[in-house]
Amino acid sequence: MTHFNVSNNKISVLLVDDHPMVQGGLIACLSFYDDIEIVGSTEDGKDALNKALELKPDVILMDISMPFMNGIDATEIITEQLKKTKVLIFSMHASLEYVTSAIQAGASGYILKDISSEEVYLAIKTVFQGKNYFSSAVAKMLIDNPPKNENEKLTTREQVILSHIAQGHSSKDIAGILNISCRTVEAHRRNIKAKLNIDSIAKLVLYAMDHGLIQH
Amino acid sequence: MFLPTRLLYIAAFQVILMSIATYFFVTSEYRTLSSQSLQAIDHFLIEQKKQELKNYTSLAVSAVEELYHVKEPNIKEAQIKVAKVLNNMLYNGDDGYFFVYDGEGNSIAHPKEPFRIGKNWWNLENKKGEKTIQILISNAKSGGGFYRYPWFKPSKNQMSEKMGYSVYLKKWNWMIGTGVYLDDVNKQLNKLQNEIDQHINKTKQIILMVAISSIFLIFLLGQLVNISQKKKTDIKINKLNQKIITLQEEEHRYISRELHDGIIQILVSIKYSIEATGIHLSKANIEKPKPLIHAETNLVVAIQEVRRISHHLHPKILDELGLSAALAELSAEFTERTGIAVKVTKPSVRKLLPDYINTTLYRVVQESLINIQKHADATQISIDLSINDKWLLLEIKDNGDGFDMLSYKKKNSPGIGLRNIAERIEYHSGQFEVLSSSKGTCVKVKIPKTSFVNHANKSTIEEV
Numbered sequence: 106m107t108h109f110n111v112s113n114n115k116i117s118v119l120l121v122d123d124h125p126m127v128q129g130g131l132i133a134c135l136s137f138y139d140d141i142e143i144v145g146s147t148e149d150g151k152d153a154l155n156k157a158l159e160l161k162p163d164v165i166l167m168d169i170s171m172p173f174m175n176g177i178d179a180t181e182i183i184t185e186q187l188k189k190t191k192v193l194i195f196s197m198h199a200s201l202e203y204v205t206s207a208i209q210a211g212a213s214g215y216i217l218k219d220i221s222s223e224e225v226y227l228a229i230k231t232v233f234q235g236k237n238y239f240s241s242a243v244a245k246m247l248i249d250n251p252p253k254n255e256n257e258k259l260t261t262r263e264q265v266i267l268s269h270i271a272q273g274h275s276s277k278d279i280a281g282i283l284n285i286s287c288r289t290v291e292a293h294r295r296n297i298k299a300k301l302n303i304d305s306i307a308k309l310v311l312y313a314m315d316h317g318l319i320q321h
Numbered sequence: 322m323f324l325p326t327r328l329l330y331i332a333a334f335q336v337i338l339m340s341i342a343t344y345f346f347v348t349s350e351y352r353t354l355s356s357q358s359l360q361a362i363d364h365f366l367i368e369q370k371k372q373e374l375k376n377y378t379s380l381a382v383s384a385v386e387e388l389y390h391v392k393e394p395n396i397k398e399a400q401i402k403v404a405k406v407l408n409n410m411l412y413n414g415d416d417g418y419f420f421v422y423d424g425e426g427n428s429i430a431h432p433k434e435p436f437r438i439g440k441n442w443w444n445l446e447n448k449k450g451e452k453t454i455q456i457l458i459s460n461a462k463s464g465g466g467f468y469r470y471p472w473f474k475p476s477k478n479q480m481s482e483k484m485g486y487s488v489y490l491k492k493w494n495w496m497i498g499t500g501v502y503l504d505d506v507n508k509q510l511n512k513l514q515n516e517i518d519q520h521i522n523k524t525k526q527i528i529l530m531v532a533i534s535s536i537f538l539i540f541l542l543g544q545l546v547n548i549s550q551k552k553k554t555d556i557k558i559n560k561l562n563q564k565i566i567t568l569q570e571e572e573h574r575y576i577s578r579e580l581h582d583g584i585i586q587i588l589v590s591i592k593y594s595i596e597a598t599g600i601h602l603s604k605a606n607i608e609k610p611k612p613l614i615h616a617e618t619n620l621v622v623a624i625q626e627v628r629r630i631s632h633h634l635h636p637k638i639l640d641e642l643g644l645s646a647a648l649a650e651l652s653a654e655f656t657e658r659t660g661i662a663v664k665v666t667k668p669s670v671r672k673l674l675p676d677y678i679n680t681t682l683y684r685v686v687q688e689s690l691i692n693i694q695k696h697a698d699a700t701q702i703s704i705d706l707s708i709n710d711k712w713l714l715l716e717i718k719d720n721g722d723g724f725d726m727l728s729y730k731k732k733n734s735p736g737i738g739l740r741n742i743a744e745r746i747e748y749h750s751g752q753f754e755v756l757s758s759s760k761g762t763c764v765k766v767k768i769p770k771t772s773f774v775n776h777a778n779k780s781t782i783e784e785v
Contacts, residue, residue, distance in 0.1 A: 124586035130593025137600050170581065175641045197585060197628055201653060202638060202646035218589050219621045222596045250653075258645070258669050267670075301669055316670045316708050317770050 115139070116233050119162040120146035121153040121179070122195070123171040127218075131166075134222030141229060150174030157183045162190060164229050167212070169196040169203060177203070177210045181262045184211030185289055191232040195225070201246050204239075209260050214238035257300045264318070266293045270306065271313030329543040333536045340532035347528070348521050355517040359510055366506045367484070371467055374486035377499055378465075381410055381419050382488060389490060400493060404430040407497065415475040416502055424462075424494040426454045433475045447471050448480075461489035461496040474502045482507070563748045566741060570635070570680050577635035580627050588624045592617065636683070643671035644679045645706055648686055652704060655690050663690075663702045674713070674773045681745050682706075682715050682766065688739045689717040689764045698722050699761065713773065715766040723757045739764075 118141055122128050128146050135141050147156045151173040157165060165183065169176040180192045191213040196203065204215050213232040216225060220240045231238040239247060259267065269279045276294065280287040303309055313319050385406055391399040407419040407430045421430035426443025442454045453470050460466030465488045474481035487498035595617050599609050631637070639647040645667035652663035674682070686704060693699050699721030707714050743753040752767040 123582065124590070126590035127586050127593070130590035130597070133597040134593050134600065137597075137604075170637055170641060177641070197581065197589075197624075198638065200638060200650045202642055202650045206642055206646065218585075219592075219624055222593060222600075258667070258671060261671075264670055315710060316668060317673050317713075317773055318670060 115142040116164060116229060117142050117144040117160070117162040118229060119144060119153070119156055119160055119165045121148075121150070121156075121165060121171070121176065122146070122168040123148045124168075127168075131222065131225070135226060135229075138226050141226065148172075150176055150179035153179045154182055157187060157190060161187060164233050165190060165192045166195045166225075166229070167192050169194060169198055169207075177206050177212075178261045180207065180212050181210035181260055185262065185285060191235075193228055193232050193238065199242055199246075201250050204243055204246060206260075209257070210262075215243045216240040217242060259297060259300055263293055263297050263300070266290060267297055267309065267313055268318045270294070270297075271310045271319045326543075329540055332539045332543075336532055336535045336539065340528050344525055344528045347524055351517070351521055351524070355514075359513060359517075362513065363506070363510055366509065367503075370484060370501050370503075370506070371486070374467070374484070374499060374501060375465075377412060377417070377419075378486055378488055378497065381407060381497060381499070382490075384410065389492065396493075400429075408432045413501070417499065419497060419499045422454055422458060422496045422498075424458060424496070426458065429495065434473065457485055457487045457498050458489075458496045461487035461498065465489075469503070472500070472502075474504070477502075477504075559744055559748065562741060563745055566745055567677070570677075574635040577631045577637065580631035580634070581637060585624055585627050585631070588620060588627065592620045592624070595620065635680075639679050639683055640676070644674055644682055645671055647679075647683055648704055648706065651683070651686060651690070652702075655694075655702075659694055661694070661699060661702060663704060665704045665706075667706045668708055673708075674768075678713075678749065678768055678773060681742065681749065682768070685715065685739075685742050685746070685764065685766055686717060688742055692739065693717075693719045693721060693762070696721075708770070711770055713768040713770060715768075717764040718761060720761045723759050723762060 118135070120128055120131065120143055122131070125148065128148075132143050132146070135143060144162050145156050145160050147153050149172045153165070153167070153176075154174075165180075167176040167180055176194060176196070180194070183190060184192060192211065193214040193216065194203075194207045194212045195216055195218060197218050199217055207215050213235075214228050214237055216228045216238065217240050224240060228238040228240070265283070266279060269282065274282070276287055276290040280290045283290070297309070298304060301309070301312060303312060385403045388399040388403050388406075404421060407421055409432070411418050411432065415433070418432045419430065420428070420432075422428055422442065425441065426445075427441045428437040428439065431437045444452060445454050447453045447470050449470065451470065453468075453472075456468050456470075460468055465486065467484055467486050469482060469484050471480050472483040472485075473479070474483070482503040483500045484503055485498050485500035487496050489496055595613060599613060599617075602609055602613075636647050636650070638650055645665070648667065649665050652665050655661065656663050690702070693702060699719035702717065702719045705714070705716045705718075739755070746753045746766055746768070749772065750769055751772075752765075754763075754765040756763045756765070
């Protein structure tokens with residue numbers, strides 16, 4: 106409890122958690138730290154997108170299990186659009202699959218809800234500085250099972266873009282539909298091709314059909 | 322409606338009773354009718370014979386008419402002539418002849434038994450204890466009559482029943498008689514009686530056959546009804562089973578969500594309140610009281626416990642990250658618990674499947690892992706999830722010593738049981754197969770692509 110910096114450059118934090126009581130408890134705890142300012146809070150992933158674009162916070166504390174859109178999918182879209190905003194996953198789920206999915210989606214850190222508020226504060230500070238933060242149980246998991254690059258799974262966003270490609274939409278169309286830049290779509294496209302080890306559009310369409318993403 | 326075997330036996334018993342009753346009724350009716358008609362035939366034949374006898378006799382009488390009316394003194398001569406004429410009048414081969422006795426029983430003419438002529442037979446008694454000649458004479462005197470008596474039959478050279486007819490020539494005190502043997506009539510009647518008996522036998526056989534085939538038919542129909550009923554019931558039971566499992570899954574999911582989104586969140590918020598209290602105290606330079614520290618640590622344990630229960634009821638990862646992620650998590654937990662290596666292969670795409678398929682396949686893997694742990698003695702397991710042009714394939718292989726099919730059918734196995742899962746998969750038009758040998762076991766599940774195509778697309782597009 107030594108971080109009572111008198112600074113005008115407070116870290117702006119957006120709280121995304123579907124339970125108001127958790128939000129309340131966390132806000133109460135974090136309010137003791139002067140270099141952190143809770144600029145907003147919301148209870149579902151979809152609203153988090155709007156709030157993030159509106160507030161452009163430094164750090165988003167993101168729960169995973171939420172209505173309408175889960176935290177991982179929301180993270181992917183937010184990090185795609187707000188390069189400066191760091192997402193720190195704040196979840197009950199202590200399993201490798203969640204952690205790797207979150208990292209894939211672009212999260213800078215992953216902490217479990219059973220850690221102390223002091224550690225939460227520490228994590229926020231760490232990701233704000235551009236580093237990664239994983240609470241001890243998560244870090245242990247990652248050390249035991251280092252994420253592999255080969256045969257990586259597509260993220261939700263990539264899968265959505267793949268279905269659009271398979272339906273014959275151009276990058277420009279997709280950019281319009283998803284309200285993102287053409288360059289971002291192109292980047293996703295490259296990632297998809299790399300992950301699936303496919304080099305032509307025709308084969309992408311075939312792959313999407315084969316896996317039941319679109320109908321024949 | 323099921324037909325109980327008891328009911329079939331009762332029906333069969335009734336058929337037997339009916340057959341016996343029918344048999345007795347029909348044969349007794351038949352016998353009554355036939356004995357009536359036999360009597361009628363007998364009567365008719367005898368009447369015919371009587372008419373015949375009358376005719377022959379009147380023929381004989383008219384043949385000797387002229388000589389009979391001769392006057393004295395030529396009577397003696399006429400009588401000799403008549404006796405001669407009658408002696409020569411034969412009909413029906415050897416058996417039709419005329420005999421003549423005078424009123425005192427002296428034989429005058431007898432072509433077949435000439436030793437009788439000239440002797441008195443008044444007291445001749447037959448087997449029935451009757452005086453044959455006396456009765457014949459008395460019949461004749463009373464205007465002609467019939468009498469049945471045993472007599473020697475020339476053609477057969479033995480005694481036989483004979484029906485005699487005699488008339489009286491009053492002027493000469495003569496009795497002229499002739500007769501037919503009735504053994505022919507009796508033979509004819511016996512033949513008819515035999516035919517009737519054969520008919521009755523035939524009827525008996527027909528009734529027996531009808532009864533046997535009826536009983537056979539009853540049991541056959543009973544079996545058919547029961548088989549089709551069993552099929553219907555099986556389908557119903559299966560549907561009910563699926564409903565129960567679906568309800569159970571829904572209930573689990575509901576409770577799991579309530580725990581995760583309700584209780585745990587409340588516990589977490591309480592934890593932060595306690596932490597905030599701690600910070601307040603430390604700011605006021607007061608040391609954290611021990612009960613507060615105790616509460617904090619216990620709360621963390623409580624949160625983890627509730628989370629574990631919630632996860633066990635329904636893994637949220639299945640809904641949030643999809644089947645392959647859930648399987649990876651499940652295998653990692655399994656490896657940690659048992660030390661058995663599990664290799665998971667999965668496609669790059671995810672969230673392809675609707676919830677019910679996701680849950681079912683997850684339960685397949687869960688049950689298979691439980692079985693492998695309990696029975697197979699395996700050291701390596703591979704779980705392959707893949708998609709080809711028609712099917713989604715899930716294969717769980719192990720290198721254990723084979724799977725006891727019996728134990729997989731045992732009711733006391735934990736979870737919902739592979740058997741139920743197999744039914745569930747088939748219910749969702751998928752296929753389920755367990756191949757087991759001493760080298761290991763392979764559980765194969767196939768889900769047709771038609772049951773999930775476009776699902777991922779729809780859900781992810783709608784989400785964004």
